[in-house]
Amino acid sequence: MASRPGTSQAGTSIQVTTNFYRLQRSPVNNVTVYAISFTPEVESGNRSLISAIISKGSSEIKKQIGEFIKAGNVIFSKIAKADYFSTRVVLKNNAEYIVLITPVTTITGENVNSYRMYANSVLKKMLTALDLKQVTIMPKFYDPRETEKIQHLKLEIWRGYTATFSHHLQDMLLNIDFSSKIIRDTTALECIEEIRANSRNQNLENNLNNEMKGMIVMAKYGNFKCYKIEQVLINENPTNSFLGREGPITYLNYYKKQYNLEIKNPRQPLLVPYDKNGPSKIKLIPEFCVLTGLTDEMRKDFRAMNEIAEFTRLAPNKRLQESNKLATNLVNNPKCREISNEFCMQINSSPIQVNAIRLPQESVRVGPNQSDMINIDSRGGFNLRSSILSPVAIENWLVLTTDRDASNRDRLIKTLVNKGGQLGIRFGQAVQMNYQPRSLKDIIRTLNQSQGGRPIPQIALIVLSPNDKRGYDEIKEACALTSGIPTQCLKANNLNNPKKFDSIMSKLVVQMAAKTGSAAWQVAPTQGLPQKTMVIGIDVFHDTVHRAKSVLGFVASIHPAFTSYFNTTRIHNRVGEEIGGHVGDCFREALNAFFEATKKKFLPEVVIVYRDGVGDSQIEAARNYEVQAMKRILVDYQGYNPQIVYVLVNKKTNAKFYVQGQKGIDNPPSGTVINSVVIPENQSFYLISHVVTQGMASPSLYRIIHNDGNIDLMIVAKLAFKLCFMYYNWTGGIKVPAPTMMAHKLAYIVGQSVHATHVEALKTLPWFY
Known part of the structure; x- marks a missing residue:
């Protein structure tokens, strides 16, 4: 039989604190699950209509089963009824529905899925009582009042938590972790106008969809929900109408009536968000949506990323403090305490501590001798300073650059040859070639064919413009599907990076060695x-x-x-x-x-x-x-x-x-x-x-x-x-x-x-x- 966890003596024992929290009192055997259905039938994916019907009929439902929580298409209540019941609901638009509520099961410790759904529904009710907003479908909850602004980057960092119940061995545990979300001070409409300005009378619709499809935007109203853009509709605008609960209504009037928001640009296109269930019925107003996440320029800016990291990558002590802070609020906040008492969900605010095993630190073998071992340092890494494990000579190799980068080619080749020599990798003389971007794909395709008596190269090193994704794709496609000769790409700006040039070359030579059949190092057998x-x-x-x-x-x-x-x-x-x-x-x-x-x-x-x-x-x-x-x-x-x-x-x-x-x-x-x-x-x-x-x-x-x-x-x-x-x-x-x-x-x-x-x-x- 396989041994149970913890029985193998594989290392030393250490105590760790987790970000999991126990339930002191749980709802097992005390909660009934009711299924809800409607006449006329309502699609299960139409959450807004289902919520509206249940909200309208809540007082009648409470007369039957008391306080309840709705989650998806089920209702949870502490009061058990033996048989179904129904109630009649009339919405503002005079639409009439009969709600049928049927008891289906009782939550037990064995009924893990229902138990987890119930626990998370109660948790969401408690988090809402703390004025936290769930802006995505993920169990992440943010406090719009606790934001950090980075003015010169036009960013706003939302701070919050990931909080969810899940089953672990025999217990339902609450996991709480710090979470952050980056909001840009740029609306989707501003993004559209920028793309429009750069399109120069070209196909605007294609350009907009190519640039914006897949972007995540946040609606700055209501519950601040986030959406992934699926499509930009340039032939529709806020003056168009859609079918609301009370009949046809324009987007202009809807946003004024629902959120008291004035649409300033009535001719802006509409955004269609991604919906995994099929065509989305929702359309968004770009003016009211802000972009989220970082731009490529920000990611390349080392100082900007460090500044952002101060708010998003908390040190361990601060991260644990944030988890404990929410756990304490869930226990002590009067509104949360009322909910926890009502629905039998009392949380222990102390994080769980467990014994863990620390495995012996690894070492790697390099060089041809069994004694050529390198220990892993305190930073979890090691330095290659002698021959790699099993070097293969790179006798024939090709270096391709544009005319602009040709002046750096000799230094590049010399550095790689020297680095290779230090690691026991012998490089032959490189064949050097200039290329034009439009001809690069054909050059890579024919690498496996002898050119002018030159031997077929073992590998080709190509210096590319930093943002040339098309060139990179063409290289890899031609290499993978036609020539079968490995390629190594190097961004041209790395040739003029005095601080990182040496380390980049060290990594590059190991990659080239691996791609031509060398084994760089190995670990001890298990x-x-x-x-x-x-x-x-x-x-x-x-x-x-x-x-x-x-x-x-x-x-x-x-x-x-x-x-x-x-x-x-x-x-x-x-x-x-x-x-x-x-x-x-x-x-x-x-x-x-x-x-x-x-x-x-x-x-x-x-x-x-x-x-x-x-x-x-x-x-x-x-x-x-x-x-x-x-x-x-x-x-x-x-x-x-x-x-x-x-x-x-x-x-x-x-x-x-x-x-x-x-x-x-x-x-x-x-x-x-x-x-x-x-x-x-x-x-x-x-x-x-x-x-x-x-x-x-x-x-x-x-x-x-x-x-x-x-x-x-x-x-x-x-x-x-x-x-x-x-x-x-x-x-x-x-x-x-x-x-x-x-x-x-x-x-x-x-x-x-x-x-x-x-x-x-x-x-x-x-x-x-």
């Missing part, structure tokens, strides 16, 4: 795992802006030391499809590549998959489809039955952990594993594998959903920690295991630039770095 182990990384890229087809990225190790990998992709037919229907086919290809790489001597005894990008609602689908797809492939390998461990990795979690350090509350050290109390189920753990210099080190959540080898959970955690140091793009620990990050990068570059599965020649090289 005790408890056989040498014949394969690790797999899987991720899916979704283009939510342009609605392109989703891409499955699949990366699998083909060397026992996890220094080289097979990679492939699959294009999904359905937009947004998450579950990888092609996992089985990719697994077959990976096994064949592993067999070839080991000179047809053996196949892996253990296969451990680290799969990113699966939401809670898709866990069962991943177990039933992806795992079983891999199992079916093994039928073709008669007598071969490796142990498969399938682990879901989630790097976007609201869990935060704190330790008491020499200077007060601090981040836990790299290698901290939390595997009790606050984990979602037995076979799961949080791992902090990286070090940050500012703000919080966010953990990644690992959930083992299949383990037919009964591999100990702590072995899976130790391997994950080691693999976080095996990403050759970074000399240090990253947030997820290297194969998972590689799968992410692979899916992203194919989804953004290539849009098809790459040629065979690249499937054992990390061309996507």
